[in-house]
Amino acid sequence: MTLSINGAQKTVALAPHALLLDTLRSLGLTGTKRGCDMGTCGCCAVQVDGLPVLSCLLLTKEAAGKEISTIEGLGTPNNLAPLQRLFWEVGGSQCGFCTPGFLITADAFLRSNPDPTDQEIREAISGNLCRCTGYTKIIKAIRLSAKERAKE
């Protein structure tokens, strides 16, 4: 079957029970992480048709015909997306395991709510867990990104 991932068509051979998380990682898109595998950590978040979803709870076949965006589509090490750069600058990422999930969630959120309050940011990322940062710097990075986007 064919999947549309980060704007490119990929052909994959699949077992019927393959989860999107496993399919992406088997394609080498290992930026999407497996944390809990049970819907509680947000590390596996990707965007499907622009909405953040958990790829550990989504069968690959249900994403066929839709636009899948992963962290690899957001920016690259040499060309960071503004949100990624801000996470880096303010220290919103430490071990980094949760970071792709936060970035995917925050990117979708800022598109739907370009001028959020801190409370709205907290709610938006309430499905993502971070063991390291204590969240304040993540919230700061998202707030700064909203401000930057507003200036443009």
Added chain:
Amino acid sequence: MILPPFLLHRPTTVDEAVDLAALHQEEGVSFLAGGTDLLPNWKNRLNNQPHLISLQSIPSLHDVESGKIGALATLHSLLGFSPLPQGLREAIEVVASPLIRTTATIGGNLLLDTRCHFFNQSPFWRATVGSCLKAEGPVCRVVPGANSCVATFSSDLAPLLMAMDATLSFVGPQGERSLPLRTFYQQDGIRRMVLKPGEILTTISWHDDPTLLTGYAKLRIREAWDFPLLGVGCAMGLCEGYLSNLSLFLGAVDSIPIEVPTESFLGEPLTDEAIEVIAKSAYARVKPMKNVGLTPSYRKRMVPVFVRRLLMRLRGDH
């Protein structure tokens, strides 16, 4: 955890889905909506079936109109729908997390499996402790010696939709039928409800009454993810200060939502004294089990507190 193998079917009409279910009934079938309840359970090897029929590709099940919602509507999409009764909005906003609500559906929420510390565990965990009636064991681990299951009813939307007297519509091998949600659940943590084999929940509907006041209050440990440890759904009609309607249902304190009787207050003003009587009667009706978070006695003591606060809020106090 890796999912066990199964065959995935993706019909595009309800009739096709019903036929597929009938065809594979003997081998074992489940329906898939958002999968946020079913897939974690299947990963834990709970209720696995060889056939999974996804309802995602059936367009008619996604239809949303005022007072009538297709079972496959996602919780996220409903938050963007107007007019949505305030209480339903409150209940949806506290289900799981925003990342789960983008795929979780309203139908799946009403059909959610009951939960218990001894059940929602990995096969390894269950094997160490000895499993239980609802999985593969001989006895209940919560009520020793019991031959029925008392797992906790954990849907946030059901108590509120029961208070609103919602109706469920189904299509199955025997055709269509509709049922009041209030008669749908069964006092048995394993069987749970009167859904017939191969039946598909198609719509959830209610009488659209803009004057009806609705609200939902939830007790949980964390403000995201957590299933309810108590949920209170209420629908209230107030006509110049007098009650024309009052329905109150408690979730997560039993295997089904529990109704608190309120008929004797109809036609009366909702005074502080009336609220106190209702809160006390709610307290007397529940016996939470030691099978989800927090202690049963704390959850029971929170029942009158949450009932009182919700009734006062709907009455217009702040």
